[in-house]
Amino acid sequence: MSQPNPPKKRKNLLKSLVKPKGKVNIDAQAIAEAKAKDLAAHQPSPASAATDNTNAQLPISTPYDYQHNQRSQPEPLPPITPVANSADTTPVTPVAASVSAPEPTPVALLQPVWCEHTGQWQGLAEAVVGLSHRNAQPALPCQDAAVVQIQPRPVLVVCDGAGSAALSEYGSQALSTGLSRLAHTLELPLLSLLDTPHADDEQARQMVQMMLRHGKGLLQDLALQHRREVKDFRSTVLMVIVGTARLLWFKVGDGAIVLERIEQQHDKDDSVVCQPLLTALGEVGKGEFANQTTFVDDRLSMQDVQWGMHSSVGVSGLAAMSDGAAEKLVSNNGRMVSGQISRWLEGVREQTLRRRDLTQAFYSDRFNQQSTGDDRSIALLAAQMVWPKG
Secondary structure (H helix, E strand, O other): OOOOOOOOOHHHHHHHHHOOOOOOOOOOOHHHHHHHHHHHHOOOOHHOOOOOHHHOOOOOOOOOOOOEEOOOOOOOOOOOOOOOOOOOOOOOOOOOOOOOOOOOOOOOOOEEEEOEEEEEEEEEEEEEEEEEHHHOOOOOOOOEEEEEOOOOOEEEEEEOOOOOOOHHHHHHHHHHHHHHHHHOOOHHHHHHHHHOOOOOOOHHHHHHHHHHHHHHHHHHHHHOOOOOHHHHEEEEOOOEEOOOOEEEEEEEEOOOOEEEEEEEEEEOOOOEEEEEEEEEEOOOOOOOOOOOOOOOOOOOOOOHHHEEEOOOOEEEEEEEEEEHHHHHHOOOOOOOOOHHHHHHHHHHHOOOOOOHHHHHHHHOOOOOOOOOOEEEEEEEEEEEEOOOOO
16 A cells, blocks of 8 residues: 655745745835925915915825825815804894984973962161262262052062252152052052963053153153253162062163072971072163163153063062162172072061161171262062971
């Protein structure tokens, strides 16, 4: 029996299977140059970095073929569509070019609370000769006149005779007494004018014209009586007639009319305080020139007259004064009034002020310092007040 041949060794077979048919040469320098070229090609330049993001392409990383010493060129990717910011996708409401502001809410202004009066009035008047008249040779008489009337309604009249008129003291006396008497006579027309709810300006104008026509007639009568001209008796006049609803005032020439109201105010401790407020009616000025004024005479017209109506609600006092007294009690523009007037009105209201007190005040050093030394006269009306409790 014959014996089989032994198997060939596997080692030699494997060598023959893996034996390469040719050599592959790897160039290390070429690989290094390819890496450097690849890095340089994909390094972003400053110009490309500044381009708009919408046109930018994402960098593409491709494998390098080291066997053939080149980079394979893949198919280019489609351009990337930029995604809008989330803030841009929010719907925007169009805004009008001009937005109208809301209408302001009206705020009601606090009205002053005036103390009421009882309808009972007290009055006092005084006229004194000026010191400059006493120094004249011969001495001049007092050319001012002041009258206060309570019944049938409160009335005050102040007249200042012209210094250049020879008998102006007669004119001022005749005007003050005559006009106050006329107001008593015209009580019925004054009742419909001043005591009714509705004011009639035309009726008030006619009343002023009637008063002044009567005043001019009084001076004409004096001129006939003394066989003089009307200009020798001319005088200024200030008059106030008080009603339950309103008051009527008028003035010819200089001097001042002052109205007082007492306002209720609350102090820090919530207690009620009564504060008097003084207001000048009309203009205090003398006229077109510093030493010139207007007088009641035969040439007077309504253009030379200041007049008006004022509510009498809450009126606590009135004062009319010639320019000799007004120079120390009222400023030239009429915006500032001395509190002395309120103190005098309080004295009249309490019936503690006497005519001699006014005389002493007019002759005091305080009144005569830096003064013209002119005659001084004043007429005061003060109402009895209903004072608030507390």
